[in-house]
Amino acid sequence: MPQMSKRKGKLTIFIDNKKYSCETGSTILEAAEQSGVYIPTLCAHTEMSPFGGCRMCIVEVEGMRGFPTSCTTPVADGMKIMTHTAQIQEERKEILQLILSEHTSSCLICDERLECKESTATIRKVGVTTGCRYCPSDQQCELQDVVEYLGVEEIGYPVYYRNLKVEKNDPFYDRDYNLCILCGRCIRMCQEVRTANILAFKQRGRNTVIGPAFERTHLEAGCEFCGACVSTCPTGALSEKARKWEGKADYAVTTTCAFCGTGCRLDLQVKGKKVIGSLPAGDSHVSDRQLCVKGRFCVTELVNSHKRIKKPFTFREGHRFNTNWKEAIGIAAGILSSCKPEEFGMIVSSDCTNEDLYIAQKFTRSVMGSHNINTEARIFYGQTFNAYLDLFELSTPISDIAKSDLVLSVGIDTRFSRSVIGVELRKAISAGARLVTINSEEHNLVNIAVRWIRPEAGGESAVLKALCTAFTGKSTNDKDIAYVSGLLRQANKITILVGSQYPTFKGGAEILGRIKDLALKTGAGITPLPPQCNFVGTLLAGVYSEILPGGLNASNKKSLSAVRKGSGAPVPAFKNPWQFGSSAAWKKIKVLYLVGDFPLERYCSPDHLIYQNIFGPRDTLKADLVLPARAFSEIDGTIISGEGRIQKIKKAADSPGEAKADWNILCMIARKMGKKGFGFSSAAGIRKELSTFVPGVARSSKNLVALPIEGRLLLGRTKKIARADKKRYPFILNAYSMEHLYHGNEISETVEGAAVLFGSGRLEVNPVDARKLRIKNGDEVIVTSPLHSWRWTVKISEDQLPETLRVTLAPGEVAEMNPQRVKIRRK
Amino acid sequence: MGKRGAKKKDISNILSGFRDDEGNLIPILQKIQKKLGFISEDSVRQTARYLRISENQIFGVASFYSQFRFNEPGRNSIKVCLGTACHVQGGQILSEAVERDLGILPGQTTEDMRYDYEQVACLGCCALAPVIQINDDIYSRMTVIRLKETMDKYE
Numbered sequence: 001m002p003q004m005s006k007r008k009g010k011l012t013i014f015i016d017n018k019k020y021s022c023e024t025g026s027t028i029l030e031a032a033e034q035s036g037v038y039i040p041t042l043c044a045h046t047e048m049s050p051f052g053g054c055r056m057c058i059v060e061v062e063g064m065r066g067f068p069t070s071c072t073t074p075v076a077d078g079m080k081i082m083t084h085t086a087q088i089q090e091e092r093k094e095i096l097q098l099i100l101s102e103h104t105s106s107c108l109i110c111d112e113r114l115e116c117k118e119s120t121a122t123i124r125k126v127g128v129t130t131g132c133r134y135c136p137s138d139q140q141c142e143l144q145d146v147v148e149y150l151g152v153e154e155i156g157y158p159v160y161y162r163n164l165k166v167e168k169n170d171p172f173y174d175r176d177y178n179l180c181i182l183c184g185r186c187i188r189m190c191q192e193v194r195t196a197n198i199l200a201f202k203q204r205g206r207n208t209v210i211g212p213a214f215e216r217t218h219l220e221a222g223c224e225f226c227g228a229c230v231s232t233c234p235t236g237a238l239s240e241k242a243r244k245w246e247g248k249a250d251y252a253v254t255t256t257c258a259f260c261g262t263g264c265r266l267d268l269q270v271k272g273k274k275v276i277g278s279l280p281a282g283d284s285h286v287s288d289r290q291l292c293v294k295g296r297f298c299v300t301e302l303v304n305s306h307k308r309i310k311k312p313f314t315f316r317e318g319h320r321f322n323t324n325w326k327e328a329i330g331i332a333a334g335i336l337s338s339c340k341p342e343e344f345g346m347i348v349s350s351d352c353t354n355e356d357l358y359i360a361q362k363f364t365r366s367v368m369g370s371h372n373i374n375t376e377a378r379i380f381y382g383q384t385f386n387a388y389l390d391l392f393e394l395s396t397p398i399s400d401i402a403k404s405d406l407v408l409s410v411g412i413d414t415r416f417s418r419s420v421i422g423v424e425l426r427k428a429i430s431a432g433a434r435l436v437t438i439n440s441e442e443h444n445l446v447n448i449a450v451r452w453i454r455p456e457a458g459g460e461s462a463v464l465k466a467l468c469t470a471f472t473g474k475s476t477n478d479k480d481i482a483y484v485s486g487l488l489r490q491a492n493k494i495t496i497l498v499g500s501q502y503p504t505f506k507g508g509a510e511i512l513g514r515i516k517d518l519a520l521k522t523g524a525g526i527t528p529l530p531p532q533c534n535f536v537g538t539l540l541a542g543v544y545s546e547i548l549p550g551g552l553n554a555s556n557k558k559s560l561s562a563v564r565k566g567s568g569a570p571v572p573a574f575k576n577p578w579q580f581g582s583s584a585a586w587k588k589i590k591v592l593y594l595v596g597d598f599p600l601e602r603y604c605s606p607d608h609l610i611y612q613n614i615f616g617p618r619d620t621l622k623a624d625l626v627l628p629a630r631a632f633s634e635i636d637g638t639i640i641s642g643e644g645r646i647q648k649i650k651k652a653a654d655s656p657g658e659a660k661a662d663w664n665i666l667c668m669i670a671r672k673m674g675k676k677g678f679g680f681s682s683a684a685g686i687r688k689e690l691s692t693f694v695p696g697v698a699r700s701s702k703n704l705v706a707l708p709i710e711g712r713l714l715l716g717r718t719k720k721i722a723r724a725d726k727k728r729y730p731f732i733l734n735a736y737s738m739e740h741l742y743h744g745n746e747i748s749e750t751v752e753g754a755a756v757l758f759g760s761g762r763l764e765v766n767p768v769d770a771r772k773l774r775i776k777n778g779d780e781v782i783v784t785s786p787l788h789s790w791r792w793t794v795k796i797s798e799d800q801l802p803e804t805l806r807v808t809l810a811p812g813e814v815a816e817m818n819p820q821r822v823k824i825r826r827k
Numbered sequence: 828m829g830k831r832g833a834k835k836k837d838i839s840n841i842l843s844g845f846r847d848d849e850g851n852l853i854p855i856l857q858k859i860q861k862k863l864g865f866i867s868e869d870s871v872r873q874t875a876r877y878l879r880i881s882e883n884q885i886f887g888v889a890s891f892y893s894q895f896r897f898n899e900p901g902r903n904s905i906k907v908c909l910g911t912a913c914h915v916q917g918g919q920i921l922s923e924a925v926e927r928d929l930g931i932l933p934g935q936t937t938e939d940m941r942y943d944y945e946q947v948a949c950l951g952c953c954a955l956a957p958v959i960q961i962n963d964d965i966y967s968r969m970t971v972i973r974l975k976e977t978m979d980k981y982e
Contacts, residue, residue: 200887213886214868214897221883447879
């Protein structure tokens with residue numbers, strides 16, 4: 001890549017005898033694009049460095065020898081450029097034929113291609129009937145555009161078909177390198193933009209192929225499956241499995257991803273009334289045209305799943321009866337109106353929009369006269385909930401990573417969760433920042449960090465304490481601590497990223513407290529990255545029994561009357577919080593309303609259960625009434641991302657069957673029960689009412705909402721931990737909570753590829769231990785601790801230390817605090 | 828198929844001789860190959876950690892150069908010449924016979940580690956074409972029938 005001077009300034013050039021002005025330092029190709037002159041190219045891309053591989057963009061420049069490639073040649077003042085003289089076009093044709101001689105290209109030069117393009121609505125440019133089933137990149141093929149522009153109609157070279165096997169072993173996308181033209185875009189995307197470095201050119205000359213080291217699959221090589229390479233491929237070599245034959249989208253709708261709290265913006269691709277794909281949006285403050293595997297590949301499969309429920313239905317004597325909305329609302333109103341306030345409970349998913357959440361709490365408080373509302377996030381954070389909230393007092397936006405010269409990542413792995421944060425980190429590092437990572441597990445930031453401090457699970461608090469002490473100047477024997485505290489002292493701006501697995505650790509609240517201490521001492525900002533899409537929204541909409549809208553404390557009488565006034569509806573006095581840890585509190589609940597899935601079996605079996613979700617309930621849940629809800633691609637609303645940014649959710653497609661928005665269903669029931677204050681006809685109306693508590697939520701705001709939050713939860717006492725001796729229980733198990741949920745449903749249960757990447761119940765075992773235990777990949781094993789017993793599938797992993805095990809729990813599975821002692825045997 | 832990365836050898840003493848700068852990749856790879864006889868998967872992993880670049884990038888660079896091999900060499904190595912003279916005299920037929928006999932492709936090692944096999948461009952004795960080389964011995968005017976007998980001599 002030629003080094004180009006980036007001095008600002010205008011200069012004059014002549015393209016095809018016309019005068020244009022352009023910026024100093026741009027390439028001829030960039031200048032031509034800005035001036036509206038088309039130069040064909042296959043390998044150049046605005047996000048990547050010039051490559052000069054395809055030779056399509058050759059031009060003639062007066063005074064320069066031969067035909068320089070415009071993507072690598074910087075402009076100079078007074079330069080005279082010709083872009084499509086007869087000679088250049090002839091050269092380009094020749095070069096293109098050479099490219100095509102190694103590219104399965106019957107669709108490009110087929111006699112029938114014109115009729116085919118005009119008259120067939122088939123998914124491919126060439127009809128299935130003619131037997132052309134080569135390439136899935138229909139109507140989205142840049143190679144095709146260039147072929148048409150140059151009018152290549154035959155290939156004058158012998159065709160060299162490489163007969164490479166189509167690589168279909170990885171989830172989410174297939175790779176047919178017979179179609180590859182070696183433009184190197186995917187590699188530059190992976191290396192320069194994502195800096196994940198999974199792809200590289202291998203071998204050389206005519207044996208060149210693209211892929212990871214050795215014969216590894218992308219999964220083995222550590223690929224994040226962000227799909228950026230698929231988006232940038234100019235041919236059909238890389239293709240999305242789920243979208244293969246869907247063709248081109250009609251239009252795109254920009255919305256926000258609901259799969260975690262990062263708040264990346266998505267362009268949902270819509271065809272007909274269906275979402276057929278999701279691509280990163282350009283208007284983001286967060287994700288900068290990048291996504292993770294969930295946003296890129298999981299949305300389509302999840303929202304279009306055949307498991308979506310389409311009609312309300314009831315269960316009577318174990319049999320399922322479909323019903324209509326009118327009847328369903330009547331049944332719900334019947335169950336709820338005969339329920340006493342203290343016997344009611346509602347658990348709402350923290351992936352719902354602010355509007356849904358606000359209506360859910362308003363329904364509980366003013367219709368049912370109860371404060372018994374909670375979210376599943378209360379279970380996720382457990383005893384660390386308040387300590388986690390404390391971190392938000394020092395919250396800094398994600399964009400601060402780029403401005404920091406030292407980033408401390410505590411318990412973060414960016415491979416599948418929050419992978420855009422990984423991209424931000426690597427960008428910051430290449431700009432000179434340093435990364436220190438504290439993590440008890442092997443993770444994907446190891447290769448880019450200057451230091452990896454690896455305590456045993458739960459040992460983080462000691463490390464953070466030592467850093468705090470060393471920061472103030474006390475000498476230490478630990479080399480790592482001394483080195484990192486030195487970095488902390490030198491740094492001008494420090495950002496601390498906090499992972500979300502500390503609730504499962506012994507002394508988790510203490511670890512989070514130490515993070516806050518360290519931040520206060522060093523003047524660092526904290527970026528908590530909650531896995532729940534709208535965790536901040538749950539606090540500000542007030543969906544906890546102790547927390548009112550606006551994040552106000554429910555035990556404060558003034559706050560209660562403020563809510564009464566603002567919502568124009570009665571709110572009962574606050575007596576007892578609904579603690580999830582107390583079984584007595586659960587026993588009182590007779591009627592439970594679930595918005596989103598919840599592992600209820602662990603806690604209680606109520607007399608009546610109303611289940612509202614995008615999927616039907618599990619067999620073990622005995623629901624009286626099931627109400628179909630809409631997914632985030634089918635509603636309007638807002639969410640507040642982990643950094644406090646108000647993000648819009650926009651309706652992109654129709655919901656299946658008769659599904660309705662969560663807020664709409666609750667309002668219908670409230671109206672049926674004769675309550676006032678629920679006459680909303682759109683999410684905007686609800687937003688207006690909510691904005692009396694959360695200023696700014698009604699406006700589309702680029703500013704972040706004000707954190708901290710006043711309310712705190714009453715958490716009760718920590719449970720005692722069972723002791724286990726080393727002899728009987730020789731292994732150390734770290735069991736983590738499942739983070740990849742949508743409305744309480746595991747994404748991997750619906751999305752096939754996700755199950756391969758991050759399904760629950762896979763026990764990672766060191767290969768040496770596996771040999772001793774005589775277990776293989778995929779074997780079922782029984783793991784026992786003094787209190788629990790689980791059945792999991794084995795995954796042998798080099799990354800696991802000897803005598804340690806690691807697993808992700810399914811929602812509802814219980815374990816002790818990490819690290820815990822267990823034994824393991826074959827089934 | 829050769830057993831790639833079957834043995835794990837510590838290469839930290841090689842790595843510690845270099846600064847952790849990615850410009851040192853090729854000299855590091857050369858030293859590894861000298862010590863192990865090939866570039867093992869594990870050595871790539873250790874080098875990646877040391878230089879803080881990905882294993883995939885390292886493999887991309889290493890596979891570009893024909894001097895690096897990724898399969899553990901066998902006890903014997905057989906080279907079939909496909910230079911111009913040997914090609915004309917049927918070198919291709921010999922190489923196919925070797926592939927059939929050993930069940931491996933060029934650059935690979937047999938499962939029992941008895942043979943590794945490579946195709947080479949010229950062994951410098953074109954007058955004797957077609958030529959094969961086993962270890963340091965040159966066999967001239969080779970035929971498919973004699974090939975089998977010759978190969979059986981080496982254990």
